[in-house]
Amino acid sequence: MATDKNILAKGIKYLSGALPLLFLGPVIINSAFKNQESPLYPYVLGLGIIIALAAMFLIFKGITTLVKSMFDGDKNTNT
Numbered sequence: 519m520a521t522d523k524n525i526l527a528k529g530i531k532y533l534s535g536a537l538p539l540l541f542l543g544p545v546i547i548n549s550a551f552k553n554q555e556s557p558l559y560p561y562v563l564g565l566g567i568i569i570a571l572a573a574m575f576l577i578f579k580g581i582t583t584l585v586k587s588m589f590d591g592d593k594n595t596n597t
Contacts, residue, residue, distance in 0.1 A: 521587055521588050522587045522590070523587075524587075525583060525586060525590075526583075526587040526588075528587075529580045529581070529583030529587060530580070531580075532576050532577075532579045532580030532583060533576070533577065535576050536573045536577045536580060539569050539570070539573035539576065540573045540577075542569055542573075543567075543570030543572075543573055544566070546562060546565060546569060547566035547567065547570065549562065550562040550566055
């Protein structure tokens with residue numbers, strides 16, 4: 519079973535990009551809920567939700583890329 523190291527590195531980059539967003543999204547959402555009387559409340563809440571969704575997307579993309587690098591790498595060597 520061969521692992522494609524380039525695709526593996528790409529998956530790790532996706533996961534490392536998601537790591538700061540995993541902390542930033544909930545902090546921004548919490549900050550928005552603490553300041554509901556502010557006129558910027560819906561915009562800050564929307565930004566926090568978008569950041570949290572981006573983190574979930576990057577995690578999904580990173581895990582699928584890691585799995586692809588581990589299990590699709592042996593198909594290239596057989597042909």
